[in-house]
Amino acid sequence: MADTSDIKKGFKMLLDGVPFAVVDHQFVKPGKGQAFIRTRLKNMMTGAVIDRTFKSGEKLDKADTEERTMQYLYPEGDARVFMDTRSYEQLSLTNEQLGENVHYLLDGTEVDVMLFEGRPIGVTPPTFVELLVTETEPGFKGDTSSNTTKPATLETGLQVNVPLFVNAGDRLKVDTRTGSYVERVKG
Amino acid sequence: MPEPADVAVVQVLELRAALLAGIRRFFAERDFIEVETPAIVPSPGLDVHLSAFEVRSYTGERVGWLATSPEYQMKRLLSAGAKRIFQLCRGYRSEEQGSHHEREFTMLEWYRADATSDDVIRDTEELVAFVAGSLDQPAPEVQPPWQRMTVDEALQFHANLTLDSLIDDEERFFRVWAEQVQPRLGNERPIVVTDWPASMASLAQLKPNGMADRFEAFFSGVELCNGFGELTDAKEQRRRFERDRAERRAAGLPVYPIDERLLADLERGMPESGGNALGVDRLLMLLLRAASIQAVMPFPKERL
Numbered sequence: 001m002a003d004t005s006d007i008k009k010g011f012k013m014l015l016d017g018v019p020f021a022v023v024d025h026q027f028v029k030p031g032k033g034q035a036f037i038r039t040r041l042k043n044m045m046t047g048a049v050i051d052r053t054f055k056s057g058e059k060l061d062k063a064d065t066e067e068r069t070m071q072y073l074y075p076e077g078d079a080r081v082f083m084d085t086r087s088y089e090q091l092s093l094t095n096e097q098l099g100e101n102v103h104y105l106l107d108g109t110e111v112d113v114m115l116f117e118g119r120p121i122g123v124t125p126p127t128f129v130e131l132l133v134t135e136t137e138p139g140f141k142g143d144t145s146s147n148t149t150k151p152a153t154l155e156t157g158l159q160v161n162v163p164l165f166v167n168a169g170d171r172l173k174v175d176t177r178t179g180s181y182v183e184r185v186k187g
Numbered sequence: 188m189p190e191p192a193d194v195a196v197v198q199v200l201e202l203r204a205a206l207l208a209g210i211r212r213f214f215a216e217r218d219f220i221e222v223e224t225p226a227i228v229p230s231p232g233l234d235v236h237l238s239a240f241e242v243r244s245y246t247g248e249r250v251g252w253l254a255t256s257p258e259y260q261m262k263r264l265l266s267a268g269a270k271r272i273f274q275l276c277r278g279y280r281s282e283e284q285g286s287h288h289e290r291e292f293t294m295l296e297w298y299r300a301d302a303t304s305d306d307v308i309r310d311t312e313e314l315v316a317f318v319a320g321s322l323d324q325p326a327p328e329v330q331p332p333w334q335r336m337t338v339d340e341a342l343q344f345h346a347n348l349t350l351d352s353l354i355d356d357e358e359r360f361f362r363v364w365a366e367q368v369q370p371r372l373g374n375e376r377p378i379v380v381t382d383w384p385a386s387m388a389s390l391a392q393l394k395p396n397g398m399a400d401r402f403e404a405f406f407s408g409v410e411l412c413n414g415f416g417e418l419t420d421a422k423e424q425r426r427r428f429e430r431d432r433a434e435r436r437a438a439g440l441p442v443y444p445i446d447e448r449l450l451a452d453l454e455r456g457m458p459e460s461g462g463n464a465l466g467v468d469r470l471l472m473l474l475l476r477a478a479s480i481q482a483v484m485p486f487p488k489e490r491l
Contacts, residue, residue: 027285030369031403031413032389033236034361035282053366055358056282 002060004037012063019044019063019116044114045121066115072105080105082113093120103158104129104176125176130185131155133170136162196485202322206471207275209321210295213314219271219297224260226277227251230446232258233431234389238282239443252443253279256464257296258390259449262417265300265460266452273297286479287409289487293467300458304400304416307461308379311404311412315377319474326474328376333404337382345371354384372405379404391415406473414463421453
């Protein structure tokens with residue numbers, strides 16, 4: 001069994017049967033008083049963030065989680081199928097479980113699948129992915145103001161704001177942490 | 188202004204040296220003498236929420252503990268006739284590690300004989316303003332007088348709870364304090380919180396209103412110091428030590444010995460005195476608006 005001395009960023013604990021990951025933590029102790037650990041925790045099932053204060057030394061249930069590198073294969077109804085690159089074992093996550101990350105999946109994309117008690121609960125895509133622009137207004141020549149952007153639709157359905165010089169058919173680098181345009185990829 | 192996370196080491200050394208020099212100049216100008224007391228002591232302090240490092244010789248024999256503060260020996264110096272004393276030393280607390288805690292940290296502790304806690308609060312305000320001016324850095328607003336609030340007022344103002352409603356549940360008191368009150372104390376300027384409950388008097392005397400003659404200053408939600416109108420009654424001090432020992436025993440914590448020489452000196456007579464203990468690393472952190480005390484230490488545990 002774990003206790004509060006195990007708390008660090010990314011530590012995963014079980015609260016009422018739900019896995020939470022530590023986002024932030026602080027040791028607090030009034031000079032003449034009881035010590036506490038104040039934490040900010042992310043619900044690994046829903047992504048919701050909560051604050052929770054533990055007594056220093058309090059016992060914690062470690063969440064049984066595991067991360068495995070898998071390759072995205074194909075959609076299947078409301079779900080997406082992934083394959084373990086070593087064991088070739090396949091599993092699927094629903095689009096709801098994948099949330100925004102569904103927009104970063106191309107055939108063969110490698111992601112980290114988070115398993116909780118052996119069942120998949122979410123994925124972490126690569127930090128940057130390259131996606132093709134399928135639709136955007138043609139750029140206006142001559143408009144050089146640097147902070148003007150326009151919407152673009154990418155091959156996975158992701159909507160991003162892009163600079164005016166980007167055209168349909170361009171390949172873009174996208175930051176999956178923010179869902180935003182980084183740069184146009186040459187070639 | 189240095190970047191909080193990585194104040195360069197040489198700059199840290201220079202700022203610390205300037206702060207320590209400023210503290211020594213402040214006390215020298217007020218006729219305090221600098222004293223030194225041992226780091227290895229026969230009783231490290233019985234405070235239930237403090238844990239000490241035990242010291243053993245190479246044969247395995249226990250020789251004492253590292254002092255969690257120099258309080259007992261400095262009070263003995265007052266009994267011996269010293270009138271105004273200060274010390275810059277290390278405090279050692281084994282279970283404390285966080286952005287405002289380090290198991291080994293620099294403490295400033297000073298005492299005035301024939302004085303009250305109000306005199307020491309005034310020292311604190313003047314000291315912080317003095318050293319802020321001596322750092323050659325854009326300092327936050329710390330000029331005296333600082334705002335005063337009682338513990339009860341702070342609880343009512345920040346948590347909408349009275350001290351009376353929390354006094355019987357110490358854990359809940361500290362939880363409310365840590366979550367809702369302390370983070371909001373002294374956000375603009377430092378604030379002094381007085382009138383702690385008698386059950387948290389530690390080594391403070393009681394005031395005529397029944398509250399502890401104890402104060403703490405807070406700045407940006409960080410506890411900067413803890414001071415007392417000192418308890419001089421040996422019998423009452425022994426009673427509190429025994430109560431702390433019983434609590435430690437019940438909680439399964441190490442039960443440190445009572446410092447009998449301190450009690451004997453109190454028995455012989457100690458003048459009415461005020462004293463204060465201030466975290467020097469925290470003071471530097473706050474004056475520089477650094478993110479942690481580790482950012483203003485050359486060798487915090489994590490870089491040792």
